[in-house]
Amino acid sequence: MSKITASMLYNFVQCPHRFTLDLFGNSKDRDPVSPFVQLLWDKGSAFEKEVIEGLETAFTDLSKFKGEEKERMTQEAMKRGDNLIYSGRITAGDLVGEPDILRLHNKFYIAGDIKSGAGEEGASEDSEGKPKKHYAVQLALYTDILEMLGVSGGRCPFVWDIHGEEVEYDLNAPQGVKKKESLWALYGTCLGEAIAISRKAIQTLPALAANCKLCCWRSLCKKEVKESQDLTLIPELGRGKRDVMIASIRTVSDLAEADISRLIKGKKSPFPGIGPDSLLKFQARAKLLQSAGRPYIKKEFALPNAETELFFDIETNPMRDICYLHGFLERRGSSERYVSFFADSPTTEDEEQAFAQAWEYIQSSRPCAIYYYSPYERTFWRKLRERYPYVMTEEQLDELFSPETAVDLYNHVIKPCTEWPTNDHSIKTLAYYLGFKWRDTDPSGAASIEWYHRWVESGDQTIRQRILEYNEDDCIATRVLLEGIRSLSQKSH
Template structure:
């Protein structure tokens, strides 16, 4: 059995992924999307910037010949060269287990090893900005394999991070953790059974097995598809004998409250019922929000003549909001007009901000609907950055209505996630490009900056317009769903008073 540093890295994140990487059908893997390709390109660029600081040697090897690659690396180490790029280290560990380590750099340091009065220290170049635990565990793995070859432990592995000083892995702390995880990984791979899945959208979205695992989860109506079921709660539910959506939906609410606390147990019970019955519910406690929330005025007024739906596309690495999109719904004339203010260069951000501000001020009575709080924060950021008078931008902020807040505080929906796409698709809305998303827009924008392909801007504008229209569809549905409860609550309040 071969256990590599990459395999150990992914085992820490998901034992199922590690198993499928070894035994799964490669035809079931998702193809690389543009965002992953961009991440890899950015990572390679960062790696090259680091490598430019070294006068390194590169061992002569190719393909999957890890034994030949190890011998070529050892020859350079025996010569005592200053640094080695793309070295390969392999060694036996347990019976039938070979470890393969591929640190980005091996750097010569003073010390005592089988080579003489020098030894090598691994350097792992990571595109991340933080020394994540899984990076540190892999760093300890590099140290283990290197120690088996040079017959001396290096003092550390240096994690070379983006925009930070190198982080020295604490071997006293991380080596025991690494050895435990390595043993568990080997045991998992020696079993003939694929590890149970648990879909976590935040962790799984970039995995090439995501579609295959999601298909299995859907066929099982797996509990990990239910919002609020975290890995720890999933283990608790299994311990309680609740292993299916039906069982969770029919579980006594008192049992769930006792296990998870009153609020979390109540929310989990409602979510399970909504998902099992495929019906939306009024969230417990929503009546208080309908009556008391400062921003509830949009529910109580008749349909306004004009309403606006606002969405942004941004490039975080450039600290740039490059598209401010607005869908103006004119109920008087039964018209819908989309405005996409696009910064074709980063220097045009101020220009599109002023254009957007002018459009909003031309409809001073219109409410501005958006999904999540990023839009309001962006209005405030751009106003500060470009010295907009407070009375101008505050007038916009005061008209903003966060539809995501109202959805998550007043409803329980039969969806896997309370992001815009799952909710809008549940309502029947479809994006014209099903593969488009915010990450893809970042790729398109960077491609535009590099190649000036107008199709990139057209694709971004189309996606942003669809986001605005999806927000409008959701707001329309939410109004119909909540208004009877709102006016019922108002009536009860008046009767009591």
């Protein structure tokens, strides 16, 4: 059996089939590492170096050592009671851990990792963030090893995150109000399944999911999913739902042809977590995919009527926590133009200036209707308003994104009111379906982040222009989608 490492569990949480392919897949089937993923690795290493160089306390540095020598020196450092150990290695049984930090705590040790991302996820105006599962299983593996070695200072490992915060992961605490299972129990489940996969006692299946875009096995899995007519080809029917259905309904064709009425008993279906309404929705989508049908309206909706329309899209860099571009396609009657506000450097001054200019432009364009895709623009503008309160008031922000004049096409129209014969409802998928093509050969938000990094480093105007053209195409795609939606509305009458 292969040794189980923290990074392997990280990948397992992201996708169990990735874990399988990393162990048993043919390396020839791997996709090349994308520039964006390489940037993530480089930024992670650079951030770790920055944090370590900024430590004001003495520490034992084992980063130059490898393998058994690193492990031996880690054991010696812990026996001495060194206060802080950087880049150690600990093992127990089939588990191997290389935590960034081992810190003395009540004469024993707790582990920590340095992450170039936020230590928690899901924070909003109404709720606090919660631990990231893929971070938690890594920290739990280190803690498990420390316990087996008899040197654990408790189940309270930590993350030093991009914001300079130390985020404690209480592994014994419930994951949330509704989910009482602890992170420690989650780790135990993941570890058990990972071990079973490594022994070939469990077989995993590929699935279509959002995080496939950054995976090195994405092309192979996409091919296999299509060949097998896997249920995850249906929008919003993810791996978890597929796994509870697959014993009874295995393919898109099976679901399209199933007698759903025989499966539904009152307000329940035979599949845990999938109610009758969801099951009927998935079947309708399966039929649409199976027949290569046309998109249609399932629920009436209203769109604003305005002579001026703004199609709005922003570009952000989560690694720098900056919004570097606000783009608008402005349409007045039969004429349209692209307007952009670009932060030439990743500074608060340039970010604030671009934000202020974008807000001034919107005000000067009124009255108008604004169209965007998904809540991200609204969410990030709220963050910008809090960051730069002199640019606009909270009342102005709320009024700006009022649904009477600002429409989130995804949440207000596409998701609740229409159906499409596609495998997902991303703006790119739907715009491609409607015949639109981006000018760039690699159009994605992730690619734009990597381009902006290179623009900041080099000042190359061709890179800046590439970012602007990509954003302009995103705005045009939003307009194309609106026109497609309006054509559906006309056909429904």
